[in-house]
Amino acid sequence: MLSIEDRIAIYELIALHGHLVDDGRLDELGQVFADDAVHDLTAFGLGMHRGLGSVRESALALGDANPLGHHVTNTIITAVNDDGVLVRSKGIGVRADGASGTVIYDDLVARRNGEWRIVRRAIMVHRKPLGRE
Template sequence: MAHSVTKGSEAMNIEDREAIIRLINQHGYLIDTGRLDQLHEVFTADVEYDVSDFGGGVIFGLEAMREWVLALGDRNPVGHHVTNIVLDETTDGTVHSLSKGIGITAEGAARSVTFDDRLVRSDAEWRIARRAVRARRTPLQP
């Protein structure tokens, strides 16, 4: 979903940026410790969670998201790490975030993904309303 971006906007202050970065980082801690009952602290109740690259399609809502994570079982990485977070405020008042995710499997293999998020603010708190998880499979071409 394309949004018009207002780079360098003063509307998103440093406190917003810190809260959003903390929120994005918190996802891995919740998943890795099995605290799926706390996903509402990161995502909206009606979250769109696009895991099409992993055969899951677009999942709608927290309960369906929890069920999908549980169904992954041992295929779910044991360690989720986020880096390279880039935030841009959009003209509709949401925030667009791109970040890199590194997942470590039980066997020790590392996988890389890109998280493409749309965040919304409600009741003075930020939440991820849409996340697309994109697999990185092919090397860059010169």
């Protein structure tokens, strides 16, 4: 069972990602991702990225294709197991041209050096209503 304090820390961890990326503070992503994090962008055709440096480099490689705003909503903890905590969130991205899109973040969050960090993130694109791919 997670404490209320752990739940709040996990929700704030998930929210912090958007603030750091949108502000261009990519050197601070270690506050969100573990050093050995896996970042799965295969739904975008961008492959798997392993390690904190690769997560940062993938954001830099996208350049102006990155959304102006990452808005994370509907965050729920779906399971607690020996590997950590499974967290699912919905994301809305707003681009410079005003276009927007939605994704689902599936995260494995675990304690690293006493702090919660994302150790695995898979981002799935949502293109059709009612859960149809």
